Amino acid sequence: MGDNGRTRARPEQHSGSGATGTRRRGRALEDAILDAAWEVLVDHGYTGFTFEAVATRAGTSRPVLYRRWPQREDLLLATLAKNWQPVEIPDTGRLRDDAITFLRRLNADRARNVVVMCIQLADYFRDTGTSFCDLRDSLRPSGSSAPLQVIVCRAVERGELPDVPRTDRILNLAFDLVRHDLLMTMDALPDESIVEIVDEVWLPLLKAAG
Amino acid sequence: MGDNGRTRARPEQHSGSGATGTRRRGRALEDAILDAAWEVLVDHGYTGFTFEAVATRAGTSRPVLYRRWPQREDLLLATLAKNWQPVEIPDTGRLRDDAITFLRRLNADRARNVVVMCIQLADYFRDTGTSFCDLRDSLRPSGSSAPLQVIVCRAVERGELPDVPRTDRILNLAFDLVRHDLLMTMDALPDESIVEIVDEVWLPLLKAAG
DNA sequence: GACATAAGATGCAGCAGTGTATCTAAGAGC
DNA sequence: GCTCTTAGATACACTGCTGCATCTTATGTC
Known part of the structure; x- marks a missing residue:
């Protein structure tokens, strides 16, 4: 249905860090989202780990997340997989x-x-x-x-x-x-x-x- | 103001266990609520530990809970205090x-x-x-x-x-x-x-x- | 039996998140 | 430059919980 009076405030600018005005895509976007998701998880736990919160933190919108991770659990596992590093095993000889x-x-x-x-x-x-x-x-x-x-x-x-x-x-x-x-x-x-x-x-x- | 068309289905019956039709009060009511609260906590964790859920489980209504425990944390601590028992220390001689x-x-x-x-x-x-x-x-x-x-x-x-x-x-x-x-x-x-x-x-x- | 107290039902405004649909426009590939 | 994909914005209906207010009524006490 025709014009429903939306008035596009400004193009965008994903409110992220550098904010070059450029629109993130593919891998870069995904990384940014997962980093944001990790921060949300650390700060607010699984309870606060909502699509809403992650999207806001990443400077994007929920549909972008839903397209990639239909379930909250999918997003969670992707976030963990990206941020989990095994601790290095030393070899000092003693x-x-x-x-x-x-x-x-x-x-x-x-x-x-x-x-x-x-x-x-x-x-x-x-x-x-x-x-x-x-x-x-x-x-x-x-x-x-x-x-x-x-x-x-x-x-x-x-x-x-x-x-x-x-x-x-x-x-x-x-x-x-x-x-x-x-x-x-x-x-x-x-x-x-x-x-x-x-x-x-x-x-x-x-x-x-x- | 005036009659707002409420039509009292049936008196009540707190949907609990025995359901003697009698209305619980004071200590008996409080115990029943805290028991229900414990069950909710066990089943759904702190996240699911809502006034809503506890009231429903206890067969009462939220205002009854709010009157006793204004904050969720108050209800939580009361629930824990009632259900925590130290483990008995045996004395077998060996x-x-x-x-x-x-x-x-x-x-x-x-x-x-x-x-x-x-x-x-x-x-x-x-x-x-x-x-x-x-x-x-x-x-x-x-x-x-x-x-x-x-x-x-x-x-x-x-x-x-x-x-x-x-x-x-x-x-x-x-x-x-x-x-x-x-x-x-x-x-x-x-x-x-x-x-x-x-x-x-x-x-x-x-x-x-x- | 009258009365005060409190249980329990219900309503409501508000808020936050969900899941989806729709639209615009940016940017990559040809 | 044209086209296709998709980022990003926004809207909407829905659900569940919160506090609070209000009303009815059961129950204990005098």
């Missing part, structure tokens, strides 16, 4: 240094991410009946083993540890404890805690497991 | 049995509660800037020590363990690991895991700490 360095990196990195991915996503987990465990598994590069397992393997190869079978529980204990503290306090661990976990708990168990 | 029995109880009980209180409440934590840690501390009877600490104390008194200083990290390790698994899987641990945690991790560390 078990204790490897462990402490790795856990420090983990602590710094996941103090942001784990809180987002586990705590903020609680509603997502409830809605879908999945758990943090499932999500982690689906984001970890398939076939790769747990970081601490790699570190222990190297120590065994160097002869730093006896070559005896160890349970996953023991191998991942230090990782689990750091994650536990992150979840409980929703904040990074003090460095002393990391050293304590390695020296008082993990290493003694690894050495005693013979 | 350290290992005490630990395994306690952790089994914890596992069964918190598989429902911790998931609700930590995961489902994520939005609450985000909104208020508190953490699960803070909430646990405020719900644990003040002055009482951690359950595993009590169990270890008794073992030391019986001479089952050497009387050496132990860090909180070690003392609470078994508890923390159970909690960690609960959070990660959002489900109860298999019984083997509890036994493994006690026999392969916690007891060796307690004995070696001399």
Whole structure:
């Protein structure tokens, strides 16, 4: 039906950062949206993670999002996939240094991410009946083993540890404890805690497991 | 003003359970509401924890809730306070049995509660800037020590363990690991895991700490 | 039995998000 | 330059929750 009195305020300008007046397309647009989506997720959790909020933050409009990700979950998974980076595994030649360095990196990195991915996503987990465990598994590069397992393997190869079978529980204990503290306090661990976990708990168990 | 055509379908009947046709009041009503609120919280998390949902579930109406708890947070805290029970600490006379029995109880009980209180409440934590840690501390009877600490104390008194200083990290390790698994899987641990945690991790560390 | 209190029903304005449809215009490819 | 795709704006109907106001009526107390 004819003219419904719309009066185009100004062309556009996507209110983003540089705002060159140019209109974003394809990959560039998609990246900008997913970055905006990540920020929204960090700031407001899954509950505040609405098409409305993400579109506004990205300086675009909801239809643009709906065209790419019909469901909120699709947008969420795309956002996570783009922003999740595995923590680098150090190789210093000494078990204790490897462990402490790795856990420090983990602590710094996941103090942001784990809180987002586990705590903020609680509603997502409830809605879908999945758990943090499932999500982690689906984001970890398939076939790769747990970081601490790699570190222990190297120590065994160097002869730093006896070559005896160890349970996953023991191998991942230090990782689990750091994650536990992150979840409980929703904040990074003090460095002393990391050293304590390695020296008082993990290493003694690894050495005693013979 | 005047008759606005309302035609009172039927008196009421609060659609609850027994539905004796009697109208609930005071304490009975409050209990019923808080029970309903707990169910809503378990089923739908803090996000779905609306005055609307709780009132419907309780078979009452929103004004009744607003009169008692003006804010959603008030209703939440009342609901938690009513439904949080500390896990009973066993006293079998043997350290290992005490630990395994306690952790089994914890596992069964918190598989429902911790998931609700930590995961489902994520939005609450985000909104208020508190953490699960803070909430646990405020719900644990003040002055009482951690359950595993009590169990270890008794073992030391019986001479089952050497009387050496132990860090909180070690003392609470078994508890923390159970909690960690609960959070990660959002489900109860298999019984083997509890036994493994006690026999392969916690007891060796307690004995070696001399 | 009269009265005060409070339960419970209902209405309503407001707000935020959803999902979709429609239109204009920018920009890429030919 | 022309055309095709699609970004971006806007509108609309719908849903669900919020606070609050108002009314009726059940129930306990005197």
